[in-house]
Amino acid sequence: MAQKNRARQGSNLKSFYWVLGVLALAGVGAIAWLVMRTQTQRAAVEPVAVEAARDPQALVAMARGVAIGRDDAPVKMLVFSDFMCPFCGTFAAQMEPLITSEFVEPGTLQYVYYDFPLGGSHRHSFLASRAARCAEEQGKFWEYHNLLLGKQSDWSPGTKPPVGKLLGYGTELGLDRAAFEACVESDKYQDIVSANRMLGEQLGVNATPTAFINAKRISAEVAMDIKALRQLINAELAAAGLPTTTTTE
Numbered sequence: 066m067a068q069k070n071r072a073r074q075g076s077n078l079k080s081f082y083w084v085l086g087v088l089a090l091a092g093v094g095a096i097a098w099l100v101m102r103t104q105t106q107r108a109a110v111e112p113v114a115v116e117a118a119r120d121p122q123a124l125v126a127m128a129r130g131v132a133i134g135r136d137d138a139p140v141k142m143l144v145f146s147d148f149m150c151p152f153c154g155t156f157a158a159q160m161e162p163l164i165t166s167e168f169v170e171p172g173t174l175q176y177v178y179y180d181f182p183l184g185g186s187h188r189h190s191f192l193a194s195r196a197a198r199c200a201e202e203q204g205k206f207w208e209y210h211n212l213l214l215g216k217q218s219d220w221s222p223g224t225k226p227p228v229g230k231l232l233g234y235g236t237e238l239g240l241d242r243a244a245f246e247a248c249v250e251s252d253k254y255q256d257i258v259s260a261n262r263m264l265g266e267q268l269g270v271n272a273t274p275t276a277f278i279n280a281k282r283i284s285a286e287v288a289m290d291i292k293a294l295r296q297l298i299n300a301e302l303a304a305a306g307l308p309t310t311t312t313t314e
Contacts, residue, residue: 108192108195108226108228108249108250108251108252109191109192109195109251109252109253109255110188110189110191110192110226124260124263124264124267125264127256127257127260127263127264128179128257128260128261128263128264129257129260129261130143130177130178130179130261131177131178131201131206131207132175132176132177132178133165133169133175133176133207134168134169134172134174134175134176135172135175136175138169138172138173138174138175139173139174139301139302139305139307140168140173140174140175140278140279140298140301140302141174141175141177141277141278141279141280142164142168142174142175142176142177142276142277142278143177143179143276143277144156144176144177144178144179144274144275144276144277145179145180145181145261145265145268145270145273145274145275145276146178146179146180146181146273146274147180147181147182147183147187147190147273147274148182148189148190148193148194148197148210148213148214148217148221149183149187149189149190149193149217149221150183150187150190150273150274151217152273152274152285153214153273153274154214154215154217155289156274156288156289157210157211157214157215158214158215159289160288160289160291160294161176163291164176164294167291167295167310168298168310171310173298173302173310174298178210179261179264179265180194180197180257180258180261180262181261181262181265181270181273181275182194182258182262183273187221188224189220189221189226189227191255191258192226192227192228192231192249193213193220193231194254194258194261195248195249195253195254195255195258196209196213196231196234196235196249197209197210197213198248198253198254198257198258199235199245199248199249199253199254200235200238200240200245202244202245202248203240203241203244203245205235205238205239205240208238209234209235209238212234212237212238213234216234220234228249228250231249232245232246232249235249268282269282274288276288278297278298278301279301283297295310298310
């Protein structure tokens with residue numbers, strides 16, 4: 066994925082207020098995710114029980130995506146993804162570069178990545194999400210994100226947590242080894258990753274990748290079709306009385 070001229074930042078609460086209407090429709094009352102954590106090699110590898118969020122805003126405060134693009138972009142695209150999901154790998158390789166160059170860099174759209182570790186056969190996706198957050202500490206989230214999705218067949222098979230391989234990817238990207246290892250082999254970011262998944266569940270996410278455009282869930286077919294995605298984004302811009310995007314195609 067092209068990295069030039071990207072604004073890298075964790076999304077803040079402003080990025081989520083447009084989601085609250087969707088959460089309200091979901092009937093959020095007292096929310097609690099009762100999943101116990103297990104640890105292997107000191108690294109947190111499963112979601113944890115997150116403090117009850119008694120309203121959508123509280124859940125939003127717990128969750129945190131990773132955003133590229135302007136906070137004031139008129140279109141927000143939320144994507145819930147799993148690092149072990151092969152379809153997420155395809156989406157990252159084929160669509161994310163197009164979305165970035167055509168919509169994010171011109172300031173039309175803010176793209177926000179959310180962790181949605183599926184669990185089950187995707188047993189290492191929670192650990193991978195935490196490792197990516199550890200890479201984010203050193204300004205390398207998107208580079209690490211790309212490596213994980215591009216090398217799924219290298220680190221995802223097997224039953225034991227692939228801590229060694231995840232650490233090796235950090236070394237490959239030039240991360241400070243000691244700091245990165247201490248982060249990965251801990252329970253750091255377990256609450257954020259768990260809250261992100263909870264947020265996705267309250268939005269009705271049950272598969273990955275799942276995308277939303279300005280709080281509207283879009284089909285997988287649209288998400289994987291740049292022409293259909295362009296039409297949808299232009300419709301949002303037109304509805305807001307803003308100029309639509311143009312292309313040389």
